[in-house]
Amino acid sequence: MKTIITEMFNIEHPIIQGGMHYVGFAEMAAAVSNAGGLGIITGLTQRSPADLANEIARCKDMTTKPFGVNLTFLPTVNAPDYPGYVKAIIEGGIKVVETAGRNPAEVLPYLKDAGIHVIHKCTSVRHALKAQSIGCDAVSVDGFECGGHPGEDDIPNMILLPRAADELEIPFVSSGGMADGRSLVASLAMGAQGMNMGTRFIATKEAPVHDNVKQAILQASELDTRLVMRPLRNTERVLNNKAVERILEKEQALGKDIQFEDIIEEVAGVYPKIMSEGTMDAGAWSCGMVAGLINDIPSCQELIDRIMQEADDIIQQRLGGMLNA
Amino acid sequence: MKTIITEMFNIEHPIIQGGMHYVGFAEMAAAVSNAGGLGIITGLTQRSPADLANEIARCKDMTTKPFGVNLTFLPTVNAPDYPGYVKAIIEGGIKVVETAGRNPAEVLPYLKDAGIHVIHKCTSVRHALKAQSIGCDAVSVDGFECGGHPGEDDIPNMILLPRAADELEIPFVSSGGMADGRSLVASLAMGAQGMNMGTRFIATKEAPVHDNVKQAILQASELDTRLVMRPLRNTERVLNNKAVERILEKEQALGKDIQFEDIIEEVAGVYPKIMSEGTMDAGAWSCGMVAGLINDIPSCQELIDRIMQEADDIIQQRLGGMLNA
Numbered sequence: 001m002k003t004i005i006t007e008m009f010n011i012e013h014p015i016i017q018g019g020m021h022y023v024g025f026a027e028m029a030a031a032v033s034n035a036g037g038l039g040i041i042t043g044l045t046q047r048s049p050a051d052l053a054n055e056i057a058r059c060k061d062m063t064t065k066p067f068g069v070n071l072t073f074l075p076t077v078n079a080p081d082y083p084g085y086v087k088a089i090i091e092g093g094i095k096v097v098e099t100a101g102r103n104p105a106e107v108l109p110y111l112k113d114a115g116i117h118v119i120h121k122c123t124s125v126r127h128a129l130k131a132q133s134i135g136c137d138a139v140s141v142d143g144f145e146c147g148g149h150p151g152e153d154d155i156p157n158m159i160l161l162p163r164a165a166d167e168l169e170i171p172f173v174s175s176g177g178m179a180d181g182r183s184l185v186a187s188l189a190m191g192a193q194g195m196n197m198g199t200r201f202i203a204t205k206e207a208p209v210h211d212n213v214k215q216a217i218l219q220a221s222e223l224d225t226r227l228v229m230r231p232l233r234n235t236e237r238v239l240n241n242k243a244v245e246r247i248l249e250k251e252q253a254l255g256k257d258i259q260f261e262d263i264i265e266e267v268a269g270v271y272p273k274i275m276s277e278g279t280m281d282a283g284a285w286s287c288g289m290v291a292g293l294i295n296d297i298p299s300c301q302e303l304i305d306r307i308m309q310e311a312d313d314i315i316q317q318r319l320g321g322m323l324n325a
Numbered sequence: 326m327k328t329i330i331t332e333m334f335n336i337e338h339p340i341i342q343g344g345m346h347y348v349g350f351a352e353m354a355a356a357v358s359n360a361g362g363l364g365i366i367t368g369l370t371q372r373s374p375a376d377l378a379n380e381i382a383r384c385k386d387m388t389t390k391p392f393g394v395n396l397t398f399l400p401t402v403n404a405p406d407y408p409g410y411v412k413a414i415i416e417g418g419i420k421v422v423e424t425a426g427r428n429p430a431e432v433l434p435y436l437k438d439a440g441i442h443v444i445h446k447c448t449s450v451r452h453a454l455k456a457q458s459i460g461c462d463a464v465s466v467d468g469f470e471c472g473g474h475p476g477e478d479d480i481p482n483m484i485l486l487p488r489a490a491d492e493l494e495i496p497f498v499s500s501g502g503m504a505d506g507r508s509l510v511a512s513l514a515m516g517a518q519g520m521n522m523g524t525r526f527i528a529t530k531e532a533p534v535h536d537n538v539k540q541a542i543l544q545a546s547e548l549d550t551r552l553v554m555r556p557l558r559n560t561e562r563v564l565n566n567k568a569v570e571r572i573l574e575k576e577q578a579l580g581k582d583i584q585f586e587d588i589i590e591e592v593a594g595v596y597p598k599i600m601s602e603g604t605m606d607a608g609a610w611s612c613g614m615v616a617g618l619i620n621d622i623p624s625c626q627e628l629i630d631r632i633m634q635e636a637d638d639i640i641q642q643r644l645g646g647m648l649n650a
Contacts, residue, residue, distance in 0.1 A: 156481030
C-alpha cells in the first residue's frame, strides 16, 4: 500500500509504532521497522543524550530500514537536556522524529535543517493546525480512545479524523484505538494516510517488556481502562488496577487541592519497574481502550502482515463487494 | 450499495434516520425514505396510540417506500400505553421497529409475529448480545460520540464497532458520530452493515424543527457538546448553552443528592418548545459531537446522494488507489 506517509517516511506499510516510555527500546523499533512499518525509539526513556546515541546505534545493528525517535516535551521542573538529545538524533542519522507534548517549535529548526521529517502528536484540531503552522511535516491525530495522554477535550477519532481532514493541509495518521486492518481502512477512509499503534505493539513477541504486561493487555476488555490525573488537567488513560483505584479515590478526596506530588510515585515513579519486572499492581500504566481488541501476541512481522492482508480484503472484497452487488 | 441491512429493511441505501424525540414526525421519516434511506417516526412523540396511527397514515400519504417506528422504553413512573403503541405499529403495516432504552423483550413476540424486523439500539457489547439473545434481528451500535443517551461506558465507535463485529452474529449499523461518506465507509470497514444518523438529519431542509435548531447545529463545533445527568446514571449528550451550564452547576452543587426532579424541567420539560419554537437557551437538547462535521442544510435527497457518491469515491478511488499505487 502506498500513501503520502509511506512515501514521506520511506516505509513499506503505513503503520507507525508510537513512542512509548520504557517500551520504545531498540528491540521494539527494529522489529517494527524490519516488518515494514516505522519503529520509534523513545528518546526520554534513555537517561542521557549519550545513552540515546548508543540506543540508536544498537537499533542500526538490528535493522537497515528507517526508524524514528520520539521526543516528548512535558512540563517538568528540571527539563531534560533537549539540545543534547536533538544532537544525538541528528548525528545518529535519524530521518523521522515524532514529537509530543508541548509545541516543538524550539527544536524544529535544528531538525528541519538536518533533513528530518517531524510528525507531531496532537489531541485536537487546534493543536494540529498549530503544528502545521510552525512547519511540522505531518501530525499524528490522537483520539479519546488512546492509551496515555488523550488531552482534555474527549473527542474520539470517529469525529477527530474527519475534522482533521477538513482543516489540515499536511498529512496525518490516526492514533488511539488502532488494532488491525479494520482500524487501518477506517482511518484511511476518514482522511488519514496511515495509522499509529501503541498498546497493540506492546502485545507482540519482540516488545521488550515483562510478559505480565502483555498478559494484562490480553485479559483486559475495552471497559478496563480509567482516566487518572484529570483534576490536574494532565489526563492519562491507564489500565485499571488496585493502584489506579487508590489514585482515583485520592483524586476524589482531595478535589481541587490535589497536587502532582500527591500521586507522582504511583502514576510515574514505578512505571519502569512495572514494565521491566511485571509488578502490575504497583502503579498506573498507560493502556488504550484498544486492549479490548487485542487477543494474541504475534511477532511484529506477523501482526503487520496480517493487518495489511486484512486491509486488502476489506477494501477489495468487503467494500468492493458491497458496491458491486 | 447492497448490504445485509439494505436487504433486510428493503431499502436502497444503508442509511437509517434514528429515532429522535420531537423531530421524527411523518415529514422527517418520509423525506429520508423517499431518498432511499430508512425514515423513522418517533413513537412516543405521539401522545397516544391513536395519534401514532394517524402519524403513520400521514407518512404513508407522503411516501410509498418503507419507513419504521421508534419505540423507546425508558424508566418512567407512568409508563406509556406500550401495548397500544405496538398495536398501532402492527395495524399500520410497519415492517421495521427501532427499539431503544430498556430491553424490548416484552413487546418482541408481538412484533415478530407480525413479521416486523426489530433493530435495538445499544451502547455496549453486552447489551447488543442481550438483544441478539432475545431475538432482535439487528442492533444499532451507539458510540460515546452520539447525541442523546450514550450510556455510562464511554466507549467510542472506533472501539465499539469492531468489538461488536467480533461478538455478534446478527448484523449491526453504526450510530453516533455519523455525518458523511467517510463515516459510512469507516463503519462498513469496521464491521457495520450500514449507519444510523440523528443530528445530521436534523440539519436538513425537511426536518420539522425550528430553523434556530438547524442553525445552532451548523454553528457548533465538536467541542460544544456536554454530558448532563451523569450523576443520575442517565447521561445525555446535549449542545452546550446557558441552561446546560445551569444544569451542570446544579449537578456539581447537589452531588450524589441530586434527583431527576431537580432538573427535569430543563432537561425534558421544555424540549418540545425548543424544537418547535427555537427557544434554544430554554433547556438542554440532544446533539452529537458530529455537529462539528455539519456545515450545511441540504435536502435529505441531496444529503443521501452525496454520502453514497462520496462512499463510492472513497472505496474505488481513494482506497483502491492506495492499494494499487
